[in-house]
Amino acid sequence: MKLAERVTRVVDFFYVRPLRGVMSLQTFRYAACGGTNLVVNWLLYALLYDVVLQFDYLNLGVVYISRHIAALAVTFPVTLLSGYWLQSRVSFRGSPLGDRVSSVRYLITTLGSLAINYVCLKVLVEWCGVYAPAAQVATSLITVVYSYLMQKHWTFRGATN
Secondary structure, eight states: OOHHHHHHHHHHHTOOHHHHTTSOHHHHHHHHHHHHHHHHHHHHHHHIIIIIOOOSEEEOSSOEEEHHHHHHHHHHHHHHHHHHHHIIIIITTTOTTHHHHHHHHHHHHHHHHHHHHHHHHIIIIIITOOOHHHHHHHHHHHHHHHHHHHIIIIITTTOOO
16 A cells, blocks of 8 residues: 555544534545644744754855744745645545646745745744744744645646545
8 A cells, every 4th residue: 555545544534524514525634634744844943943043144145044034944845845745645636737737836836835934924023023933833824725725726726536
């Protein structure tokens, strides 16, 4: 049995009767996979921000990068890859678009989420003084709605389970 099939079976195990009346299986799979990826993102971001990155600003020669933006830059590729795999193999299986088209669309959609995340972090951390990991959580909750709508109606359009 392939890994995607195993993950799908585990996710589907938790799709119990009360949830069946509230959301479709595809929406539940998206929420489970996206939620898992989101929690991994939050934990990785907090670990990087609080433990690994021990500077206020990093001088890259051309530009200075703040610690909260550096943590975002490091977590982005990790959650991009894991998120695409989970969404394409578990949540939106059977998309008629194929891997090449859906992966490019996923990247574009995720770059939109990254832009929203970047702007919100800049505002919340630098202007409002919010603790960066808390700001990351708040920002992620904003991007979840955007991501779901874009992935369902554009990135993996026509996917059937």
